[in-house]
Every structure is written in structure tokens, then in C-alpha cells.
């Protein structure tokens with residue numbers, strides 16, 4: 249068997265663990281590979297990398313992706329599906345392994361519908377893909393954010409301040425919730441629950457009068473105020489026409505300072521959460537997903553995505569994996585409210 253491998257969308261820690269496991273699993277089964285550069289762009293433009301046990305060596309601990317990545321979408325490109333078919337023929341491939349998030353896998357699902365053989369592997373620090381309990385990259389992002397909260401605690405405490413920390417999470421508050429719980433934050437604002445700035449300030453006033461002289465507020469970049477309660481930033485659009493988020497806390501913090509009188513500072517973690525060494529969980533998850541992807545392809549499971557269900561590795565149709573986003577359930581939010589008010 250011969251497979252093409254690509255990584256698309258935003259990079260994240262653990263992608264190289266997936267690539268390494270794919271190559272190592274293939275080596276034991278007489279499977280050879282072609283690496284496509286920069287996600288679907290490499291497939292469309294025939295930009296390739298050698299992908300074998302030598303080039304995939306020494307990468308388990310490295311963040312990013314040795315194949316490069318991009319948000320190029322073959323379904324929004326002229327003759328996209330035909331060019332993908334062409335690449336498969338030219339390189340004598342049995343199919344493609346697409347490692348990606350919503351955009352990359354939605355394109356994969358659409359191509360699979362057209363009969364193009366594709367197996368998917370889910371990754372995104374946002375952890376919001378349906379069809380799997382967890383995605384590659386999420387746990388590293390949580391660790392980075394949790395460590396940052398630890399560091400912000402000292403300044404918050406020394407200066408009696410409100411420290412607002414903004415983490416990624418475009419549509420879902422998974423990183424914010426996990427980091428806030430593990431870092432011992434005092435308030436959580438996530439996209440799933442539009443916030444009222446006055447309620448938030450009342451909570452902070454109560455806390456500073458009765459409990460403590462400082463607060464840590466964790467905000468997901470996609471957090472939204474209740475309709476009409478506060479202005480939100482005017483986000484620029486990215487190359488696919490989606491708002492480039494980041495900066496909601498620069499609007500929230502001055503509101504808090506003005507309404508409460510508490511000194512307030514902002515930290516936006518940004519791409520720090522997507523960079524650097526993957527935590528052990530992401531290395532293991534990526535490794536198990538990589539093994540499963542090759543096994544799925546060998547079994548002819550085209551049009552499916554590997555996934556994690558509980559402790560088990562499973563697989564689901566790509567179409568299911570790209571359906572409605574998996575957001576933080578209200579029961580989990582209510583549980584967290586014990587700490588966040």
C-alpha cells in the first residue's frame with residue numbers, strides 16, 4: 249500500500265507524533281508514503297516531501313509539523329477534486345491520510361463523498377470536533393494556559409489586581425474551562441454562555457470584599473457579551489473569510505476596571521498555546537491515532553476518521569466528525585461554577 253499524508257489548518261503540538269506513528273506502523277506492514285507540503289496546498293500543487301522512517305525520526309517531542317500546514321481548501325479551489333485525484337494517480341497512492349481540524353476534515357469529507365479515498369485524524373487545540381472525545385493538541389494548550397495562570401497569580405496577589413487572561417477557543421470554551429479549573433481561576437467567560445459584564449463585576453466586587461483581594465479571570469477568545477450589553481472588537485477576516493479572533497479581553501478589562509475600580513491587566517496567550525513541546529498525553533494520543541489511521545486505511549475504511557471514545561480508539565464516518573461542533577456541555581459548566589461564581 250502507498251499513502252499520502254498531509255497536515256492542514258492551524259498547527260498544534262502532537263502532529264509530529266501522528267506522522268511518526270503513521271510511518272513506523274507502515275514500515276512494519278510494507279506501506280510507503282508521500283508527504284504533502286502545507287496541507288491540501290501540497291496535494292493541489294504537487295509539493296511533496298520524502299516521508300520514510302529516516303525523515304520521521306527524532307520528531308516525537310517536536311511541536312509544529314514537519315510537513316508544514318495551511319488553510320487551503322480544495323473544495324474552494326478551481327478543479328480541486330480533480331487535482332486531488334491527479335495527485336493520487338501521479339504518486340500511485342491507495343489513498344490519503346488527512347490530519348486536521350474542522351476545515352481540513354470538512355474538505356476530506358466532501359472529497360470522500362466524491363469517491364476519493366481519505367482517512368482523517370482529528371487535531372485542534374480547541375477540542376471542538378464532534379465524533380471524538382478529544383483531539384490532538386488540546387491537552388498541551390491546557391497545560392500552557394494552566395502554567396500561565398500559575399504565573400499570573402503572583403502578580404495578582406502582590407498588587408491586589410484583577411488579571412484577565414485570554415486563551416484560544418473560537419467556538420468552544422474547552423481550553424478556558426480546563427485551564428481555569430486546573431489553574432484555580434476565579435471567573436470564566438466562554439462562548440457557550442454569553443456574559444453580562446455587570447454580573448461579572450458584581451461577582452468580582454463580592455469576592456474582593458469578602459474572600460480575597462485579587463482575581464484571575466479566564467476568557468476564551470470567542471466569549472461573547474449578552475446582546476447589546478457591550479461593544480465587541482471589529483475583527484479582521486482571515487484568508488477564508490473567518491474573523492481572526494483575539495483581543496476580546498482588551499475590551500473586557502477596561503470595563504472591569506471602570507466599573508469596579510480594581511486595577512486590571514490583560515494577558516493574551518495567543519499562539520504560545522499552539523507551540524512548543526507536546527505534553528505526554530498528546531504524544532500518546534497522536535501515536536495511537538497514527539497507528540489506527542494506517543490500520544483503518546489497510547482495512548479499506550476510507551471516508552472515516554479515527555477517534556477516541558473513552559479509553560478506546562475507534563473510528564467514525566468523516567461526515568459525522570464534521571457535523572455540529574462539540575461545545576462545553578451545560579452540566580460541565582454548572583459543575584465548574586462552584587469555583588467561578
Ligand code: F6P
Nearest residue numbers: 258372373374416417418492493
Ligand atoms: O482552531 C485553532 C485556533 O488556534 C483557534 O483557537 C484560533 O482562533 C485560530 O486557530 C487561529 O488561527 P490562525 O493561526 O490562523 O490565526
